[in-house]
Amino acid sequence: MADSNDSGERIGELIAGRRKYLGLSEEDVACKLADASGYTPSRTDVWRWETEYEGRTPGPQYLPHLAEVLELDESRLRRARAATKAARRFKVSAPVxxxxxxxxxxxxxxxxxxxxxxxxxxxxxxxxxxxxxxxxxxxxxxxxxxxxxxxxxxxxxxxxxxxxxxxxxxxxxxxxxxxxxxxxxxxxxxxxxxxxxxxxxxxxxxxxxxxxxxxAEDGPLAAHLLGSWGYWEANRGNLQRGLDLVRAAGPEISGGHVRVRSLTAARLAWVSTLARDHRTALTAIDTAMDQVDAADEKSPASADPRRWLYWVNRDEQEVMQARVYTQLHRPLRAVPLLRKVLAAYDASHAREYALYASWLAVALADANEPEEAAKSADRMFEVLAGLPSSRAQDRSKAVTTALRRFREVPEVVEVLERWGV
The missing domain is CATH 1.20.58 (Methane Monooxygenase Hydroxylase; Chain G, domain 1)
Incomplete structure (x- = not known):
């Protein structure tokens, strides 16, 4: 069986390519699929799948049997179907x-x-x-x-x-x-x-x-760099190094620059959370929220002369707040924040959507809501298909770990099996 999978491979191209390689007509595939599955797809159904006509893809019930007919790994078909659905959701009609x-x-x-x-x-x-x-x-x-x-x-x-x-x-x-x-x-x-x-x-x-x-005597930018560096160091396990870098960012910020201070405080909250300094984490995230509110009252982030601050607004800071609450096992505070942000999130930002959905899945699992956690995880895995992001892939491991505590729940089993995790 074929085992490779190109990043972002689409389901229509995969089905059509394998059908032609095997010398089968659309009618042949439909008949073989009917024999294997007990369902009754038509030649037109196969054509619609191959052309993705009106967004059509083969349903999950067909995939094991379609994999057998086309001599493919089922996991490859699932990834291609997910990549196609994600591309359509995120308004990408063709690879760019x-x-x-x-x-x-x-x-x-x-x-x-x-x-x-x-x-x-x-x-x-x-x-x-x-x-x-x-x-x-x-x-x-x-x-x-x-x-x-x-x-x-x-x-x-x-x-x-x-x-x-x-x-x-x-x-x-x-x-x-x-x-x-x-x-x-x-x-x-x-x-x-x-x-x-x-x-x-x-x-x-x-x-x-x-x-x-x-x-350049650009203190706010130096703070942004030190904070980014420290955030990454802490995430890879170098907690003291991360704390030192994020703390070094504070003195670089002179004068007003309230939005920069909010960003730095949020990073301190996260690194302190990883270091299990709960008091500092909660104090810092509250400070970050107060500061971003004060900044937003004066003007939106998009109007800040420092263009790199365009994304530092209340919604993004609420995501960090929710992450801190999730990491501190306070899901009742985290879940409403994440649901609010995801409901209105820009669908073209696939990686961030997947990351935020991963935090929601973990928070729901922590709240003993495995069925809802499975739904959020399913969305995350679907968006992640074909996405070359190591941060998002790392988060998928955390979600898988959280879900495996509920292996007796049918919805969880279905998601874990669907994505082969």
Whole structure:
């Protein structure tokens, strides 16, 4: 039996390809499937599955028998069906390359091609601002692409930005803006690297970003970098290192910058949760919520002149609050927050949707609601199919562990068997 599965493989292409490879007609597949399953699919049903006409895919009851007829592993069929349904849910009608996504999100006055040869030329404030707009366009791509899709492109952009700063003539003020662009790209590259399954080491990227931000005298950006770095270190088990980095972020924030303070406080809450310092965690998350509310009262995050803060709003901070409550085994506080956020969440942000659904599944399991946990887990596994995100894949392991406590519950058994976990 065939055993491979391309990332994002769609069910229609898979069925049609195998049928033709085996020399079968659509009628042949329908007849063989009827004999194997006891159901009565028609040639038209097979055609609809292959063309995904009006979103049609074979129902779960057909998959074991269809796998037998097409000489495929059932798990491959299930992954392809899930990838197709997720693509339709997240409004992706056909595979789109990471370069195409980035190109769509870059500002109109910028090209996707490298920043070009810069040696000796003079650059001014307009060039620095163009770089920062370019960085934001690439940053928006991280909302809809996983780390495995984006990491090489971001590192390539970072190298170009470094050349733009090092190999041109510019004023001191322009130099600081260019360095902020380098720092922002380094933060994004480090963050994406943490989601790339080891394809790039985040540490030198974060370290470079901190150095660039400090040289640019951009304290809020330095805090963002230190917080991102510390958050990642704590998540991989280096708790003291994570705490030290996140705590070092605080002194970098001078003056107002309330939204930056909220982001830093939320990261301190999470790292303290992992370190089992419950008091600090709860105090910090309450502080983060108060600060983001104060910031939102003045203006929305999308209007902040620091474009990298566009996502730091109450909804996102409530997700962190819910994660803290889940980790502290307070599901009655976590579940309403997660359900509220997921109900209105942007469906194009597949990775974040899967991550938040994973936290909801764990919180529901902790609340002794295995049937509801299974529903949330099923949505998570469906969205994860074909998604090259190491963060999301790691969360799927936590969900599986939580569900296995309820192996006697039919809904849980069905989900675990469906996804082969």
């Amino acid at each position: 390359s990471s370069a195409e996504v980035i190109a769509r999100l870059l500002p109109a006055d910028t090209e996707l091609s490298p920043l070009g040869t810069t040696t000796g030329r003079t650059v001014g404030a307009a060039d620095a601002e163009a770089l920062l707009r370019r960085v934001h366009g690439i940053r928006l791509a991280d909302d809809v692409l996983a780390g495995g899709d984006l990491v090489e492109a971001v590192i390539r952009e970072l190298r170009s930005a470094i050349r733009l700063h090092n190999d041109t003539c510019h004023s001191e003020a322009v130099g600081r803006r260019l360095l902020s662009g380098v720092g922002e790209l380094a933060q994004l590259a480090g963050w994406v690297a943490t989601d790339s399954g080891g394809r790039a080491d985040p540490v030198p990227l974060f370290r470079l970003g901190v150095a660039a931000a400090k040289q």
